[in-house]
Amino acid sequence: MKEGYKLIYQKPKTLREKRMHYCPGCFHATTHKLMMEVVEELGIQEKTIGVCPVGCSVFAYDYMDVDMQEAAHGRAAAVATGIKRMHPNKIVFSYQGDGDLAAIGTAETIHACNRGENFTFIFINNGIYGMTGGQMAPTTLEGQKTTTSPYGRDPKKAGPPLKMCEIVSQFEAVAYVERVSCNTPANARKAKRAIKKAFEYQIQGLGTTFIEVASNCPSGWKCTPEESLEWLKEKAFPYFPLGVFKKPEEV
Amino acid sequence: MSEIKLMKGNEALAEAAIRAGLQGYFGYPITPQSEVVEYLAREEPKHNYVLLQAESELAAVNMMYGAGGAGARVMTTTSSPGFSLMQEGISYIACAQIPCLFANIVRGGPGLGTIQPSQSDYFQATKGGGHGDYHLIVLAPNSVQEMVDHVYLGFELADKYRSPAMLLSDGAIGQMMEKVQLPDPIEYKPDKPWATVGKKPGQERNYLTSLYIQSEEMEEKNIELQAKFKKIEENEVRFEEYKTNDAEIIIVSFGLSSRISKKSVDMAREAGLKVGLFRPITVWPFPANKIADIATRKQVKFFISVEMNAGQMVEDVKLAVNGKKPVYFYGRMGGIIPTPKEILTAVQERSRS
Amino acid sequence: MPAKGYVEISVEGCKGCKLCVINCPSDCLALKTSETNSYGLHYAYMTDEDNCIACQNCAVICPDAAITVYKKAS
Numbered sequence: 001m002k003e004g005y006k007l008i009y010q011k012p013k014t015l016r017e018k019r020m021h022y023c024p025g026c027f028h029a030t031t032h033k034l035m036m037e038v039v040e041e042l043g044i045q046e047k048t049i050g051v052c053p054v055g056c057s058v059f060a061y062d063y064m065d066v067d068m069q070e071a072a073h074g075r076a077a078a079v080a081t082g083i084k085r086m087h088p089n090k091i092v093f094s095y096q097g098d099g100d101l102a103a104i105g106t107a108e109t110i111h112a113c114n115r116g117e118n119f120t121f122i123f124i125n126n127g128i129y130g131m132t133g134g135q136m137a138p139t140t141l142e143g144q145k146t147t148t149s150p151y152g153r154d155p156k157k158a159g160p161p162l163k164m165c166e167i168v169s170q171f172e173a174v175a176y177v178e179r180v181s182c183n184t185p186a187n188a189r190k191a192k193r194a195i196k197k198a199f200e201y202q203i204q205g206l207g208t209t210f211i212e213v214a215s216n217c218p219s220g221w222k223c224t225p226e227e228s229l230e231w232l233k234e235k236a237f238p239y240f241p242l243g244v245f246k247k248p249e250e251v
Numbered sequence: 252m253s254e255i256k257l258m259k260g261n262e263a264l265a266e267a268a269i270r271a272g273l274q275g276y277f278g279y280p281i282t283p284q285s286e287v288v289e290y291l292a293r294e295e296p297k298h299n300y301v302l303l304q305a306e307s308e309l310a311a312v313n314m315m316y317g318a319g320g321a322g323a324r325v326m327t328t329t330s331s332p333g334f335s336l337m338q339e340g341i342s343y344i345a346c347a348q349i350p351c352l353f354a355n356i357v358r359g360g361p362g363l364g365t366i367q368p369s370q371s372d373y374f375q376a377t378k379g380g381g382h383g384d385y386h387l388i389v390l391a392p393n394s395v396q397e398m399v400d401h402v403y404l405g406f407e408l409a410d411k412y413r414s415p416a417m418l419l420s421d422g423a424i425g426q427m428m429e430k431v432q433l434p435d436p437i438e439y440k441p442d443k444p445w446a447t448v449g450k451k452p453g454q455e456r457n458y459l460t461s462l463y464i465q466s467e468e469m470e471e472k473n474i475e476l477q478a479k480f481k482k483i484e485e486n487e488v489r490f491e492e493y494k495t496n497d498a499e500i501i502i503v504s505f506g507l508s509s510r511i512s513k514k515s516v517d518m519a520r521e522a523g524l525k526v527g528l529f530r531p532i533t534v535w536p537f538p539a540n541k542i543a544d545i546a547t548r549k550q551v552k553f554f555i556s557v558e559m560n561a562g563q564m565v566e567d568v569k570l571a572v573n574g575k576k577p578v579y580f581y582g583r584m585g586g587i588i589p590t591p592k593e594i595l596t597a598v599q600e601r602s603r604s
Numbered sequence: 605m606p607a608k609g610y611v612e613i614s615v616e617g618c619k620g621c622k623l624c625v626i627n628c629p630s631d632c633l634a635l636k637t638s639e640t641n642s643y644g645l646h647y648a649y650m651t652d653e654d655n656c657i658a659c660q661n662c663a664v665i666c667p668d669a670a671i672t673v674y675k676k677a678s
Contacts, residue, residue, distance in 0.1 A: 002610065006677045009660050011669035020668060024645065025621035029667030046449045049321065061458040067447035069320045070460035072343050075313035078305065082317025082325075083447070085301045086275055090449055108313070111306040185627055185661035225621040 012040045016065045025225020027215035028057050028124060030182040034192040035093075035122065036064055038199060048091045049083050051076045053100035056130045060095055074105030077112040077121070084119045091199055092119035098137040099129050102162050109168070116173020116207040120198045123164060125240065126215040134220035138162040141235055146220070161239065165212045169245035175207035177245040181214040183229045187242070206248050214240045253435050260395045261286035261425040263433075264328065264354060264418070267402035269294060272439025274323040275301045277314035279333060282366040283422035284356035287328040308333035312340030319344070319351040320459045322446030324406060324439055328354040330422070331372050332363060335380065341415060342381030346461030346472065348445075350409035352402070353387070353417035356425040359586030367586025368422035370506055371560035376419045377535040377567070384473055386480050388416035388487065389535040391505040395429035397532075403434060410441060412483055419534060421559070423507050423588065480536075489532035490541055494520065498527030499550050500598055503542070503568050504557040505531050507588065512557050514591035519598055525550075526598060534564065539571035546575040553577040555601060557594055560584060609658025609675045611650055617670035618647035624662035624671060630655040633662060 001007065014036035022029040039045050045066055052060035054073035061068035071079040076094035084092040101109050101123050109121070128146055129135040136146040136153060139161045143152040153161070169177040176198055180191035191213060198209035214236055216228035223231065258266065265287045268276070278288045288304060295302050301318070305311035311327050319325045329337065334355040344351060357372045359365040372380075376389045388408050390401040401418050409416040450456040463469035494516055495501060504512040509530040519526035529545065531538050545551060553576055556565035565580040572578050581597035583589045613624075613633075618641065625633045625648055632652040641647050648670075650656070658675040 001674060004606065004677055005610065005674040007672065008609075008658060008675045009663045009671075009673040011672070015669055019617065022667065024619035024667075025623055026667055029669075030665070033667065033669045046452060049447050049449060051317065058462060061456075061460065065450065065456055067450050067456050068458045069317060069447050070347070070458070070462055071316070072313060072339055075309070075316075075340070078310040078313035079317035079320075081303070081310075082275065082277065082314035082319070083321045085303060085314075086318045086321050086323045087448060107306055108310050111310065182665070182667075185659075185664045188664045225623055226626060229623070 012036045014040045014045050014065050016063055018062045020063050021059065022056060023219045025216065025218050025228060027126070027182045027213060030188060031122065031124060031191070031213050032060065032063050034188065035195055038192060038196045039066060042196070042199060044091050044199070047089070048093070049087070051080045051083070051092070051094040053096040055097035055100055057095060057097065057124065058131065074100050074103070075108055076100060077105060077108035080119045081112050081117045084117060088118065091202055093122055094119060095122045096124065098125050098127065098139045102138040102164055113168045113171045113174050113208050113210070116171070118202055118205055118207060120202050121208070121210040122195070123210065123212040124215050125164070125212050126217040126220070127161070127236065128217045128220040130217045130220050141239060163240065165210065165245045168210050171208070173207045174210060174246060175248050176201050176209040179212040179214060179240060179242050179245065181232060181242055183232045201248060214242065253433055255430060255432050257428055258395060258431050259286060259426060259428050260398045260420070261356065262290045263395045263431050264398045264402055265290035266433060267399040268326050269298055269300070270434060270436040271403050271406050272324050272437045273300045273326055274439070275318040275325040276327065277303050277305050277311040277318065277325070278327045278329065279305055279308045279311050281330045281333045283358060283368070283425050284328050284330050284354070286425070308336035309340070312337040315351050316340055316344050316347070316349060319349040320347065320447055322441065322443045322448055324441070326352040326354070328356065330356045330358045331360050334372060334375065338381035341387065342383050342385065343461050344415045345381070345385035345387070346383065346476070347459040348413040349415065349459065350413050351415050352405045352409055353415060355417060355419055357419065357421040359584070365586040366422060368507060368588065369559050369584070369586055370421060370508060371563065371584065372419065373534065373558070373560060373563035376417060377537070385476060386535050388412070388414060388483060389419050389533065390416065391419045391532060391534045392424060393506050393509045393530070395424065395427060395431045398424060399431055399433060408487060412479055414479065419506065421507050484536040487533060488536050488538045490538040491530040491532055493528040493530070495527030495529055495545065497525055497550065499525040499552045500527070500602060501545060501551060501554045502526060502528045502557055502594070502598065503531070503554055503564065504528060505534055505564060508557045508559055511589060511591050512594055515594040515598065518591055518595050522595070524598065524602060537567045537571070539567065542568060542571035543573060546572045551576055553579060553601060555579040555581060555598060557589070558582045559588065606676065607654050607656045609656045609673060610653055611656065611662060611674070612672045613648050613650070614670040615641045615647050616643070617668055618645065619668055620645035620647055621667065622648070623665045623667070624648050627661045627665045629659060629661060630657055632656050
């Protein structure tokens with residue numbers, strides 16, 4: 001360190017040494033980093049148990065330095081339910097992509113939300129199945145080209161994209177729902193604040209907390225990381241608006 | 252305090268689980284076993300266990316994974332179609348080595364089938380209904396008492412080997428009422444250093460997974476699992492013999508069929524036939540060595556497997572006998588329960604030919 | 605006048621995604637086009653050490669937490 005300067009930011013100690021395998025620019029990595037900063041700042045590393053999905057983030061346990069369980073595809077909400085019910089005083093989160101949470105795992109997601117299971121959903125929505133090579137997801141935008149919608153998503157065949165924040169905020173027992181993104185420093189800071197709020201509400205026992213991160217997939221979308229940010233702003237945000245959909249009653 | 256009560260099989264199973272220190276039950280109603288979750292729901296205010304009626308068996312088995320992985324003593328019960336839904340979860344549980352207890356109160360199938368009892372899930376239980384190389388420890392109770400005893404034994408073996416165990420029961424045993432001696436309650440305080448309960452300072456974080464992307468690592472994991480299953484095969488085989496010492500004809504039967512076959516043995520003896528019953532209590536690990544041993548006895552003429560299915564355990568009997576003596580089969584399907592008389596007739600026909 | 609801040613970017617940790625470069629308000633960063641790290645990626649580096657204002661935008665946007673930020677001690 002140069003003389004006369006002080007350290008004001010470094011990689012959180014709660015992120016493990018292992019280099020994250022995510023593609024350059026991927027918001028999985030950004031979200032992992034923000035989540036682990038929150039865990040470090042709240043001092044809850046020894047009380048946190050995470051559930052990771054099947055998808056690009058299947059190795060999340062190699063990056064997040066907290067106890068974790070790998071769930072079968074789609075089942076993270078059920079696995080998190082099992083953990084949190086047994087350990088109500090621990091901080092439990094499920095971390096899922098759009099296939100995991102909104103396709104194969106929809107029933108588990110809906111019912112965990114309806115029961116108000118007191119854990120935090122972190123939902124990475126990038127409108128595509130990255131790990132398996134770029135197929136259509138339930139949140140793929142109309143007209144968006146993927147390997148299984150090579151001519152663009154046709155809502156007549158596939159239905160329109162699913163808006164999960166809008167759906168889960170209907171449930172009475174869900175306490176906090178916010179859609180965020182990491183496409184600008186301002187948005188990334190907001191995303192971190194949202195994650196922190198979600199964990200704090202969990203600690204207060206207020207019910208289900210749900211953070212959707214409108215994310216990118218440069219590899220699947222076949223563009224540069226820089227271009228993926230443009231796509232988010234121009235195409236994704238109009239359909240998946242950022243903001244708070246539900247928050248606890250002011251006491 | 253142990254006590255003697257008249258109880259229905261399903262309810263005795265539930266009571267045994269409570270006494271064994273059950274900490275989490277995640278299940279879904281399905282006939283003929285819904286009494287288990289109903290009993291646990293009625294008893295819940297008196298105890299500390301977590302009871303959650305899941306939205307499906309698929310959700311239930313994954314809640315088991317989570318809760319069991321977080322160190323709790325967990326159980327679920329279901330019947331055949333529900334057990335099919337759990338197979339994916341069981342494969343994951345077996346690889347991640349999470350101790351937990353299942354019970355399949357088998358009904359007739361395939362498909363939606365009937366609510367009447369059957370034994371047609373033997374293959375699914377013992378040959379692995381889920382994908383990959385693994386085994387469940389499978390106990391086959393044949394009475395309400397064994398429903399109770401096997402809950403204790405199942406939990407114990409699951410913890411001992413860090414492996415899922417199950418009771419392979421059926422609708423009749425689940426529904427019948429018998430006198431049962433309930434065991435003393437256990438104060439369950441396990442030591443599970445691998446459980447995900449929060450990273451301990453100065454130690455590596457715990458994680459549970461079944462993902463081993465490098466083939467070399469996946470093979471290592473499989474070698475580890477196979478070594479464990481071999482140990483279970485060497486140490487945990489259980490069976491019961493009835494009048495086999497001088498028997499010329501050996502009926503091999505498990506669960507409900509074994510109860511009925513026992514009566515057939517007595518009837519056969521009265522009719523002058525030297526019949527005995529060999530009852531596997533663990534159907535995995537299967538008591539192959541003992542059957543192979545019996546097959547070498549000079550007086551033994553043949554084996555006959557009596558089951559309520561199209562012929563499943565008979566294959567394991569054949570493998571064990573290994574060609575030394577003939578192995579026949581008698582069975583009823585679709586929820587029909589054979590009578591002692593028809594089993595006797597089948598035995599007599601075989602002995603005449 | 606010494607700069608308000610400076611950053612260190614891990615050569616091997618950087619994936620060359622360029623998000624820090626485009627989000628730096630003072631244009632202090634660029635991708636090293638003449639070299640790659642051992643992963644074959646053009647890593648980001650500080651081109652201008654005089655104008656960093658230690659806003660931390662680069663560190664916040666960096667997906668891989670490859671950036672360490674220092675601020676002038678007052």
